[in-house]
Every structure is written in structure tokens, then in C-alpha cells.
Amino acid sequence: MTSTQPRPTAYQPPAKQAAELNYEQVLDDLSSASVHRNFDPYLDIAWDSPELEIFENDPRWILNYEVDPIGRHPWYQALPESEQIRIGMWRQANVAKVGLQFESILIRGLMQYADRLPNGDKRFRYTTHEAKEECNHTLMFQELVNRIGMKTPGMRTWLRAISPIIPLFSTITPTIFYFGVLAGEEPIDHIQKDFLRSPKSNMHPAMSAVMELHVAEEARHISFAHNHLRATIPGKGRLTKFALSVFMPIVMRILCDAIVIPPSEFRKEFNVPREVMKDIFWESEKSRVFLSGVFGDVRMLSEQCGLMNPVSRQVWRAMKIDGRESRFRSEPAYNAS
Structure with missing residues (x-):
């Protein structure tokens, strides 16, 4: 006689069961949203x-003196208004182009x-939803670049060269891939939120419209990456977690620099002194505070995943992105003290 009793499942600690159930619910909620x-x-x-018309000599393209890393620097502020506008248009167009290129890499990785x-895996539905949204973001960023009309390359040459290889990490080492996802999404999201929160921001309406739409949807994408890593890392072996704890800050810093720092074409186009570029990225006190603030949420995530240890803290410090963890995701920098 064949038994009708259900096959017993392997024992799981209550905390692990709760974490898995919570992750499943997060996937349902994100897909529904x-x-x-x-x-x-x-x-x-x-x-x-x-x-939203874009025309030359519009002072709304001047970079914010408090939020933008370049706009904060005395070298930029001392330039004639017409040159500040031209640099601002180039800078914003290039940021959009970088966003487009990063989203393209992410789409390919998500689909792989x-x-x-x-x-039956709920991640399939959500990651496909996210890829679709990122496709819309690439259309939006390219439309803005086209309308600004500046010839901008986007990412630095070396990153553009290896971009076809990066999506492979989504299946070879998914955790490292999602580190890379956050290393690209967090700095862009942090900068855009600072712009939108700034009371002195006088952005061009086309730029603010793009930022508002991008920030709204990016919140879901960053939430998925955080929840995915929180759900998958704790169950890994001790040596694997130690290796991940060291890789995490290294990936964050390398990709942050690759995405946030303008390519060499920027310095050549506007005759920016090398010492000014070094001061902006990241030798001045203000720039170092900004760089640290970008990764407050990721440091919080690292703690939650069990990836903060004496060795990894030294790596965060060596990468110059250490500091206090955020108390909650998207905590404004002016509250982080």
C-alpha cells in the first residue's frame, strides 16, 4: 500500500523560515507594485x-553649488556663467548617458x-518586471541626452570595454553581481535624491522630471537588491561570507568611481586642471564626506548580512568609504551624524 503521508522536510530554524517567508512576501509586493x-x-x-524646452545659455543648467561634486568646487564657481552652463549641460548629459549604459548592463544581467x-521561482517575475522598467529608463536617459545635444561618451573607456563581460557574473557569482548592482544604483540614487531634496536646487524641468521618475522606480530596484542579499548571504559558509565581506567594499568603491567620476574627455573638453579633478574626486574634505555618505545604506546592509568584521571594516576604511551605517534606508545625509 502506498503511503499518502507527505514527505518530511528538512528542519529549518524558525528565524530562517521567517526570513524566507518575508523574502517571498517582498517579491510578491514588489511585483504587484x-x-x-x-x-x-x-x-x-x-x-x-x-x-521642458532645452536651449543654450539657460542658467538652470548651472550645477548646484551645494549638491553636485563639481558644482561645489571653487574652480567651477569662479568660471563665467556661460561656461558654468556649458559644463552643466555636458555633465548632466553624461550622467544620463552613464545611467543608460549601466542600466543596459543590468538588463542583460537580470535576463541571464x-x-x-x-x-515557480518568484524572482523570475520580479527580475523581469525590473528589466522592463530599466528598458524604459534607457529610453528616458537617451531622450534627455539627445535633447541636450552634447556629445558625451558616458562611462570611462575601460568600463565600456568590459561591459559585455559584466552580465556573466549574474549567473557565475550572483552575489558579486548584486554588489555591482548596488555599487551603480546607490551613488546615482543618492545624488539624485540630494538634488531633489535641496531647497536651493533650480534644475531644468527636463532634468528634474527624469530624476523624479527614476528615483520613484529605483526605490523598488534597490529594495529588491537589499532584500535579496539579506535573504541569501546569511546561509552561505563561513569562508564564503568572509570573502564576500572583503569583496563588498572593493566592488563599491571601484564601480562608484567608474560611474561618478567623469571620463577623461571631460577634463580635456573644459581644460580642467588635474589637481582640481583630484580635489573633487575625492581629496577635499567635502568630497570625502560625500563619498562616505553615498554608502551609508550599503554599510547598514553589510551589517544586516553579517559581513562586517574586523578585517572588512579595515577594507571599508582603506577604500575611504567607511563611516556610520544608516539607521534606515534612504536616510538623508543631513540626518546622519
Whole structure:
């Protein structure tokens, strides 16, 4: 007689069961939000309205003196207004181009990752939703670049060269891939939120429209990466976790520099002194505070994943991105003291 009793499952500690259930619920919630609260850059941004028209010598392209790393520097502030505007337009167009290129890498990685998931895995639905949203972001960023009209390369040459290889990490070492995802998403998200929060920000409406849409959807993408790492890292072996604890700050700093620091074309185009570039990225006191603040959420995540230890703390310090962890995700820098 065949037994009808269900096969017993392996014992799991209550805390692990709770974490897995919570992660499953997060995936359901994020997928639902992607269906019911999504944006289309050609429906939700009035590109052809008079308010969003882009023309030369518009002072709204001057970089924010308090938020933008370049805009804060005395060298930039001492330039004639016309040159500040030209640099601002180039800078913002290049930031959008970098965003486009990063999203393209992410889309390819997400689709490879989703392709390896088994039937019924809830990550398949959410990562595909996210890839679709990132496709819309690439359209939005390219539209802005085209309308600004500046010839900008985006990422630095070496990163553009290896970009076809990076998506492979999503299936070879998914955890490192998601470290890279956060290393790209967190700095861009941090800078854009600072711009939107700044009471003295006088951005061009086209730029603010792009930022608002991007920040709204990026919150879901960053939430997924955080929850995914919190759910998957604690179950790894001790040596693996130690290796990840060391890799995490290294990946963060390398990709942050690659994404935030303008390519060499910027310095050549505007005759920026080398010492000024070094001061902006990241030798001045203000720039070091900014760099540390970018990764407050990631340091918090590292603690939550059990990746902060005496050795890894030294690596965070060596990478010059150590500091206090955020108390909650997206904690404004002016509250982090």
C-alpha cells in the first residue's frame, strides 16, 4: 500500500523560515507594485511642452553649488556663467548617458539571471518586471541626452570595454553581481535624491522630471537588491561570507568611481586642471564626506548580512568609504551624524 503521508522536510530554524517567508512576501509586493505603479517616459514626461524646452545659455543648467561634486568646487564657481552652463549641460548629459549604459548592463544581467531560475521561482517575475522598467529608463536617459545635444561618451573607456563581460557574473557569482548592482544604483540614487531634496536646487524641468521618475522606480530596484542579499548571504559558509565581506567594499568603491567620476574627455573638453579633478574626486574634505555618505545604506546592509568584521571594516576604511551605517534606508545625509 502506498503511503499518502507527505514527505518530511528538512528542519529549518524558525528565524530562517521567517526570513524566507518575508523574502517571498517582498517579491510578491514588489511585483504587484511594478504592475500597478509604473511609468512610461513618453507618457509621463511632456518632452515637447514649452516648459521642458532645452536651449543654450539657460542658467538652470548651472550645477548646484551645494549638491553636485563639481558644482561645489571653487574652480567651477569662479568660471563665467556661460561656461558654468556649458559644463552643466555636458555633465548632466553624461550622467544620463552613464545611467543608460549601466542600466543596459543590468538588463542583460537580470535576463541571464532570470533564465537560470526554476519554474515557480518568484524572482523570475520580479527580475523581469525590473528589466522592463530599466528598458524604459534607457529610453528616458537617451531622450534627455539627445535633447541636450552634447556629445558625451558616458562611462570611462575601460568600463565600456568590459561591459559585455559584466552580465556573466549574474549567473557565475550572483552575489558579486548584486554588489555591482548596488555599487551603480546607490551613488546615482543618492545624488539624485540630494538634488531633489535641496531647497536651493533650480534644475531644468527636463532634468528634474527624469530624476523624479527614476528615483520613484529605483526605490523598488534597490529594495529588491537589499532584500535579496539579506535573504541569501546569511546561509552561505563561513569562508564564503568572509570573502564576500572583503569583496563588498572593493566592488563599491571601484564601480562608484567608474560611474561618478567623469571620463577623461571631460577634463580635456573644459581644460580642467588635474589637481582640481583630484580635489573633487575625492581629496577635499567635502568630497570625502560625500563619498562616505553615498554608502551609508550599503554599510547598514553589510551589517544586516553579517559581513562586517574586523578585517572588512579595515577594507571599508582603506577604500575611504567607511563611516556610520544608516539607521534606515534612504536616510538623508543631513540626518546622519
